Each structure stands twice: as C-alpha cells, then as structure tokens.
Amino acid sequence: MHFTILQIILLTLLAFLKHVDYYGIPMLFVNYPVFWGLFTGFVMGDVKTGLLVGGTVQLMSLGVAGFGGSSVPDYGTTAIIATAFGASMGKSAGLAIGLPVGMLGVQLDVVVKILNGFVAKKAKSYADAREFKKMSAVTWLGPLLFGLSAAIPVFISVTLGQSAVNFILQNMPKWFMTGLTIAGEMLPAVGIAMLLNYMPTGKLVNYLLIGFFLTAFLKVPIIGAAIIGFAAAFAAYKQAEKEGQRVSTSSETAAGIGEDE
Amino acid sequence: MFKKQKDSQTYGPIVTKKDLHKANYRWLMSVETFNYETQQGASVAYALSPILRKIYKNDDDYVEALDNHFQYYNTQPWLAAIVLGACVAMEEKQGLAAKNAINDFKVGTMGPLAGIGDSLLMTMIPTIMGSIAAYMALEGNPFGIILWGILIAIIFFLRMHCFEFGYRQGSKVLVEYGDKINYLTEAASVLGITVVGSLIGSVISVTSPLKFQFGKVSMPIQPMLDKIMPELIPAILVWVAYKLLKSKKMSMTWVILLFIVIAMFGAAFGFLK
Numbered sequence: 001m002h003f004t005i006l007q008i009i010l011l012t013l014l015a016f017l018k019h020v021d022y023y024g025i026p027m028l029f030v031n032y033p034v035f036w037g038l039f040t041g042f043v044m045g046d047v048k049t050g051l052l053v054g055g056t057v058q059l060m061s062l063g064v065a066g067f068g069g070s071s072v073p074d075y076g077t078t079a080i081i082a083t084a085f086g087a088s089m090g091k092s093a094g095l096a097i098g099l100p101v102g103m104l105g106v107q108l109d110v111v112v113k114i115l116n117g118f119v120a121k122k123a124k125s126y127a128d129a130r131e132f133k134k135m136s137a138v139t140w141l142g143p144l145l146f147g148l149s150a151a152i153p154v155f156i157s158v159t160l161g162q163s164a165v166n167f168i169l170q171n172m173p174k175w176f177m178t179g180l181t182i183a184g185e186m187l188p189a190v191g192i193a194m195l196l197n198y199m200p201t202g203k204l205v206n207y208l209l210i211g212f213f214l215t216a217f218l219k220v221p222i223i224g225a226a227i228i229g230f231a232a233a234f235a236a237y238k239q240a241e242k243e244g245q246r247v248s249t250s251s252e253t254a255a256g257i258g259e260d261e
Numbered sequence: 262m263f264k265k266q267k268d269s270q271t272y273g274p275i276v277t278k279k280d281l282h283k284a285n286y287r288w289l290m291s292v293e294t295f296n297y298e299t300q301q302g303a304s305v306a307y308a309l310s311p312i313l314r315k316i317y318k319n320d321d322d323y324v325e326a327l328d329n330h331f332q333y334y335n336t337q338p339w340l341a342a343i344v345l346g347a348c349v350a351m352e353e354k355q356g357l358a359a360k361n362a363i364n365d366f367k368v369g370t371m372g373p374l375a376g377i378g379d380s381l382l383m384t385m386i387p388t389i390m391g392s393i394a395a396y397m398a399l400e401g402n403p404f405g406i407i408l409w410g411i412l413i414a415i416i417f418f419l420r421m422h423c424f425e426f427g428y429r430q431g432s433k434v435l436v437e438y439g440d441k442i443n444y445l446t447e448a449a450s451v452l453g454i455t456v457v458g459s460l461i462g463s464v465i466s467v468t469s470p471l472k473f474q475f476g477k478v479s480m481p482i483q484p485m486l487d488k489i490m491p492e493l494i495p496a497i498l499v500w501v502a503y504k505l506l507k508s509k510k511m512s513m514t515w516v517i518l519l520f521i522v523i524a525m526f527g528a529a530f531g532f533l534k
Contacts, residue, residue, distance in 0.1 A: 024291040024304070024338060028413050032387060034394045034406055048401055055398030058391050059464045063457075064513065065383050069295060069335065073517065099521075106514055116296035120303035123294075124331045127306065130320055135327075139307045142294035179525035182533050186498060186524050188464045190516050193502030195388060195457050198380060204454045211458020216492040222392050222459050229455030237448035244440055 003084070003158050010043045011084055015154035016147040018076050023146045033057035033079035040083035053083040053091055057098075060184055063191030069113065074105025077150050081157050092181050096172065099180060101153050108149040116142050207232060272428075273353045280312050281346065281424040287311070288345065288424070291338035300335035305345065312349055322357060329360055336371040337378020339420050344370050346427025377446055385453045386412070392460055465495035467527075470534040 003011070014036070022031040029035040034054040041050015061075035078098040086094025119141045126135035201208065207229070214220040214228060272278055288308035291301055306327050313330075317323040334341075344367060351359045351366070390412060394405035471482040486493045502520070505511045511519075527533025 020293070023295065024293045025289045026417065027289065027291070027338070028417060030383070030387070032391060032409075034391065034398055035410075038398070038403065038406055047403075051398040051401055051403060051406075054406075055395040058395035058398070062388055062391055062395075062460065062464065063384065065379070065387065069297070069300060072513065103514075103517075113296055116294055117298050120294050120296050120299050120331070123303045123306065124328070127324055127327045127331065130324065132310065132314070136307060136310065139290060139294060139303055142290070142303070146293060175525060175529035179521070179528035182467060182527055183521045183524035185466045186520050186533075187517060188460065189495060189498035190502045190513065190520055192457055192460055192465075192499050193506055193516070194513055195384060195453070196499070196503050197506045198384060199454055199457070200450055201454065204450060207451055207454040208458040208461075211455040211460075212462045212492075212496070213458075214462070215459040216462030216490070216496075220459070222389075222396060222456065222463060225459030226389055226393070226452070226456050229452040229459075232455060233448040233452035236451040237444050240444040240447045244444065 007043060007084075008155070008158050011040065011080060011158055012151045012155040014039055014043060015077060015080055016151035018080070019150035020143045020147045022076065022150075023143065025143055031074065031076035033061055033075045036076045037079040037083045040080045041087075044084060044087040046083075046087040049087045049091070049094075050083045053086050053094055053098075054079050056091065056095070056184055057082065060187040061191060062188055063193075063195035071106045071109035071113070074102045074109070074150060076102075077105055077154060078102030080154055084158055092177060095184055096177055096180050097157060097168075099183075101157055104153060105150070108153065112145045112149045115145055119145070273350070275315055276312055276349055276353050276428070278425065280315065281349070281428055282421075284308055284312055284345070284349070284424045285342060285421045288338070288342050291341070299331065299333045301338070301341075302331050302334045305334050306330045309345065309349070313352070316353055316356065325357060326352070326360075329364065332364070334367060334371070336374040337382060339382060339416075339423065340374040340378045342420065342423030343427035343430075344374065346424035346429075347431050348427075349424070350428045350431045377442060380453075381446060381449050382416075385449055388453065388460070389456050392456070392464060395464075461495055461499050462492045465492075465498060467494050467498065468534050469494065469532055471532050 018029070018031065018036055021027060021029055034051075034057075037052075037054020037057060038047065038050045041047040041054070044050070057075050057079040060078075061073075064072050064075065078095070078101065080098070081101055082091070082094035082098030084094070085097050119138060122138050123135050126132070126138060196208075210232075211225050211229065214225045215222065272281075287310075288304070290304040290307045292304070294303040294307070295301060296303075309330055310327060313326045314323060317326055336344075348363050348367065351363055355362075390405075390409040394409045397403070397405035468483050469486065473480040473482065490496070498520075502516055505516050505519075506513065524533065
C-alpha cells in the first residue's frame with residue numbers, strides 16, 4: 001500500500017475541508033460519509049470504491065448526529081480513510097483502518113471544543129480592549145482547529161501509518177476482520193435506535209410498524225416506503241391543522257363567555 | 262415565505278439589504294467556535310459585528326452590544342439566522358435599550374428552534390436522503406447522492422436569505438409561523454418514523470449461520486427465524502439498542518462499542534454472519 005505525495009496532500013486537504021464544512025463553513029455535506037467517500041473516490045481515481053465505502057459507512061452512521069454540542073464518532077473521516085485504503089486493499093480492510101480512527105474522532109472533538117474555549121475568551125478580550133480587527137481574526141482559529149482535528153488523523157494514517165497499517169493487517173486475526181464486517185452490518189441498529197430515542201416513537205409506533213412491514217415482508221425499496229410515509233404525513237398535517245383551528249375557535253368562544261360574565 | 266416588498270420600506274435607515282446579506286455569510290462561522298462555556302456566542306458576535314458597528318458609532322456602546330452577543334448561545338444554526346435577523350431589527354430601532362428584550366428573545370427561541378432544526382433538518386433529511394443515497398451507492402449508482410446534493414443546494418439558497426427574512430418579520434416571526442411549524446414538525450415525525458421502520462427491515466443485514474445438529478441431520482437456524490418473522494435479528498438489535506439508550510441511559514458511543522464487541526464475539530464463535 002503506497003500513496004503518492006499528491007494523494008497524501010489531497011486526502012489531508014479533503015479531511016480539513018470536510019471538518020470546516022461540518023461546523024459551519026458552509027455546512028453543506030455535514031460529515032455525511034456518502035459524499036466524502038465519493039470525493040475520496042475522485043482523489044484516488046476509484047469512484048466505484050468511493051461509492052461502495054461511502055454507502056456502507058453512511059448506513060452505519062444513520063441517525064448519528066451531534067446535537068447540543070455532544071461529540072459523536074467521525075464517520076466522515078472513516079469514509080475518507082476506508083476509501084483511500086480500500087481502493088487497493090478492498091472495502092473490509094479499508095474499514096478495519098478507518099473505523100478505529102473514526103471512533104477516535106469523539107476524543108479529538110472534545111479537545112477542540114475545550115481549546116475553542118480559549119479562542120472565544122480571546123475574541124471577547126480583544127473586543128473589550130477595542131482591538132476589533134484582532135477580534136475578528138482570532139475567531140478564525142476555531143475553523144482552523146476543527147479542520148486540523150480531522151486532517152491530522154488522516155495525514156498520520158496515510159503516511160506514518162502505512163507500514164504500521166500493513167503490519168497490523170497482516171497480523172490481524174481472522175475473527176477481527178470478519179467481526180468488523182459484521183459490526184458494519186449491525187451498527188445501523190444503533191443509529192436507528194438513536195433516531196427512535198429522539199422522535200415521538202411511543203405516540204407514532206403504528207407508523208414504525210407500517211414501515212417495517214413494507215420492507216421486511218413486502219421488500220419495498222426505502223424510497224417506496226418514503227412515499228407511503230409522505231402520504232401519511234400529508235394526512236397528519238391536515239389533521240393537525242384541523243384540530244388546531246378547532247382549539248383556537250373553542251378558546252375564542254371560551255374567552256367570549258368570560259367577557260359576558 | 263419571502264414576500265417581495267420595496268426596499269426603501271422594508272430596510273431601516275441604517276441597516277441595508279447588503280449588510281444583512283453579508284451577515285448571512287459571516288454567520289457561517291456558527292458552530293466553528295463551539296466551546297463548553299459560551300457555545301456559539303463568539304460566532305454570534307463575529308456575524309453581527311459589522312452591523313453593530315454601523316448602529317453604534319460610539320466605541321463604548323459598540324463594545325457593550327458586542328459583549329451582550331458574546332454570551333452563551335446554542336441552537337440549530339440555520340434557523341438561528343432568522344432570530345438573529347430579527348435581533349438586528351430590534352437593535353436598529355431601539356439600540357441598547359432593547360438589550361434585555363433581545364436577550365429574552367434569543368434565549369426563549371433557542372429551545373424550540375433546536376427542537377425543530379435538529380429533528381427536521383439534521384435528522385430527518387439525512388436519514389431519508391442518506392439511506393436512499395447509500396442504497397444506490399452500494400449498487401454503484403451516484404443518482405441518490407446527486408438528488409441529495411440538489412436538496413442541499415436548495416436549502417443553502419434559502420439559508421442565505423434567513424437574515425433578511427428575520428429582519429423583515431421582526432420578533433413576531435415565530436408567533437406568526439409557530440402553529441404552522443408545529444403542524445409541520447408533527448407531519449415530518451410521521452414521515453420520519455415510517456422511514457425509520459422501513460430501515461429496520463432493510464439496512465441491517467446480520468444473519469445467523471448457526472445449525473442445530475440432530476445426529477446426522479443438521480438444521481440451519483436462520484430459515485426458522487425467517488418463518489417466525491423476516492428480519493427478526495435486526496428488529497431485536499434495534500430493540501436492544503433502544504432500551505440501552507432509553508432506559509439504561511447508556512451513551513451512544515458506549516452502545517456502538519458494545520455492538521462492535523458483540524460483532525467480534527459473533528465472528529469468533531460463529532453465531533453471527
């Protein structure tokens with residue numbers, strides 16, 4: 001496994017841009033693995049592996065999103081590393097390297113958010129000292145730190161890690177490799193459970209059963225289930241609107257009675 | 262949603278459409294300064310600073326206004342732009358006198374905006390579009406990704422008008438659209454849960470290669486499980502993960518690690534495939 005210098009530069013840059021995009025500038029591909037797998041596929045000249053790895057990691061990461069500042073595994077970095085290595089070594093070997101680095105993303109994310117505490121304080125102290133240009137300039141340390149938190153692990157993985165990666169892969173027991181593949185197939189369950197945890201699942205459990213029935217029993221593609229879901233959502237919107245109007249008119253009449261007294 | 266009106270009537274004596282447009286771009290800084298003390302506060306100050314400079318010519322007033330916005334702020338950044346646009350309108354009209362009103366407004370809308378934004382924009386869309394795009398990608402077809410990309414571009418276009426929208430609507434913005442947003446959230450939950458149910462039956466592809474051995478006859482276990490219910494193992498896995506997250510209050514990272522360990526055991530002892 002050998003990367004050219006140009007590939008190393010491009011992969012590191014890609015990881016940097018990925019994280020700057022993830023946290024706001026301009027927040028388009030919010031660390032979605034299917035996009036970053038594809039982009040890495042372009043860099044490696046192997047779009048097919050990019051799609052395959054990106055799709056696999058995307059399914060693993062469904063429902064995983066960092067809300068309210070919580071830190072989650074960096075599946076975007078997993079997609080970049082797994083595609084880069086997977087182009088020549090195959091998908092499962094790529095994932096065996098990419099997945100652990102992605103899990104490390106949780107810790108790195110916490111480190112950046114701690115460091116950002118100093119950035120924010122510095123910006124405010126420049127404001128208080130009336131050095132307004134410096135106030136704006138120092139703010140840019142934030143995106144720089146976030147970018148580095150993805151670029152550095154990718155850079156290390158594709159350069160210094162190369163011989164180490166080969167050594168690990170050659171000496172890795174078979175159950176570990178198979179285990180990672182099975183893990184890849186199991187992990188969507190965690191993301192789905194996370195989604196159910198956020199959503200009003202108890203109230204809408206009937207729709208959960210409908211969705212499950214469509215794919216498990218009838219083998220309908222997801223997009224078909226989404227169409228049924230959209231039809232049900234349309235009905236739910238109309239229903240909510242109707243109930244909302246009834247509530248507001250009944251409260252108006254209640255207010256009217258109140259005035260009479 | 263975005264009514265066209267004459268600029269001279271809609272924009273105040275100080276803040277122009279161009280200023281608001283610029284603020285949209287500066288607010289891209291949103292989560293980039295995220296920290297555990299003030300969260301997105303420094304980014305709010307960064308985004309608003311050129312407009313505040315125009316409103317407050319005096320350095321003391323400017324610093325006071327900046328310090329106000331450096332305070333704790335955290336919500337879904339795309340929708341936050343509407344609230345910050347409304348804050349600009351209040352600040353332009355009343356200056357520092359509106360400081361407390363602005364704080365109350367910002368703090369009061371943080372929760373509802375995060376609720377709508379995180380569930381609708383950050384969860385529902387990536388789940389639905391992500392599973393469709395991923396499925397097509399696994400077959401080597403990039404069409405799902407392109408479709409999602411188009412949606413992302415449309416949303417970005419709308420996002421770049423949020424400051425103007427908030428500024429024109431003022432602080433009444435959420436009152437006016439509150440009901441509609443509630444109905445929309447409820448409807449989106451119905452769509453979301455249906456899709457999530459369909460994911461349980463399709464994206465988790467774990468089976469068991471175990472066999473029962475009766476003398477010379479061996480019976481694989483998976484066809485029996487399929488007779489009870491197709492996709493039984495995936496349904497059980499989701500149920501276990503849901504219970505761990507909900508009732509045991511286990512963090513997501515721990516559940517992920519636990520599942521990786523189970524997968525390793527499954528591979529080592531051959532009860533999962």
